[in-house]
Amino acid sequence: MQTLLVTGGAGFVGSNLCLAFRVFWPQARIIALDNLRRRGSELNLPRLEAAGVEFVSGDVRKPEDLQFGDVDVVVECSAEPSVLAGRDGGTDYVVHTNLMGTYNCLELCRRTRAGMVFLSTSRVYPFGALGGLPLEEAESRFVLPAGFTGQGVSEAGIAESFPLEGARSLYGATKLASELLITEYVEMFDLPIVVNRCGVLTGPWQMGKVDQGVVVLWMARHLFGGTLSYIGYRGTGKQVRDILHAEDLADLLRLQIENLSEHKGAVYNVGGGLDGSVSLQELTGWCEKISGRSIEMGVEKGDRPGDVPWYVTDTAKVRAATGWRPTRGVEGILTDVHDWICEHREDLRPILG
């Protein structure tokens, strides 16, 4: 591995990947490009510098910021990642960053014959179809009925063949549109590009906020105080997500990047899977147990637009293709997040507090 460009490289996922790549490939040149749009990404700059990762201030919306001559692999982690982005009418940033940014990165790949790992999202799956699953209410979470199967769905989770018709948020739509562009670049220009549709990613250095980064937000509120609410689904807190540690994602990317041509054109659902799933109610329990603190939990009964009650990643395809599996479970992830916040409490207070 010679030169890796990580766009959004100062963000949560990007910075963790850069640091993992430094360990995987000590001799590689690793470039982190970021416009520092996300509040808190600036806290990652000293970590990148200490690891010998080159930081470049740049914007994926601007082709002139992507004039690199000798890139081998682009890892596209830049994004406006909020599922609520654009709902207030401010659609420009999410579309230009998430869609035109991908296009500009693809053009860089075409010019330099670089491969790409694209971080897509489970949000490509429409919220109407996910909301229509016949969920049952167990004590602390929603569950699919035992033995239930439908197109692209089983108790193991949502597979790549889940139907794609319907609205999915501008965030999800810009990612799916990027995937379509990628398919064409793979076919027309024979570029080795792999797409990972990730569920909830989390871990230390995620600057969690109400609309993105719920696991860190939950633990931060337990540590700094403040309020949290179960929103929607009658305020039960039974909505379910699977969660994946950024270091587990890095382990997968290592396998993919080392054999990128084998994964050319592949689309994988990537996440913690059923074993790594948790409801909000259960998340509260874990945060209380690990932090030793509890906070009052509010309830907002009205559903949030575009929200889904249950998303668990069926990882069968990516496991079969790579041999990868996540190794860090819910308790381990939350303990890591807890310890990180405690260690950097004062730096994080203005952002997470």
Ligand SMILES: NC(=O)c1ccc[n+]([C@@H]2O[C@H](COP(=O)([O-])OP(=O)(O)OC[C@H]3O[C@@H](n4cnc5c(N)ncnc54)[C@H](O)[C@@H]3O)[C@@H](O)[C@H]2O)c1
């Ligand atoms: N965190 C998750 O749960 C999750 C889940 C699925 C997919 N993803 C994807 O993973 C990638 C990384 O997400 P994250 O959680 O690290 O988010 P993040 O907000 O922490 O990181 C994104 C980074 O991109 C930067 N950025 C934004 N606009 C940019 C632009 N125009 N030019 C250059 N840089 C820009 C931000 O400053 C930030 O540092 C995204 O593509 C996201 O869609 C994340």
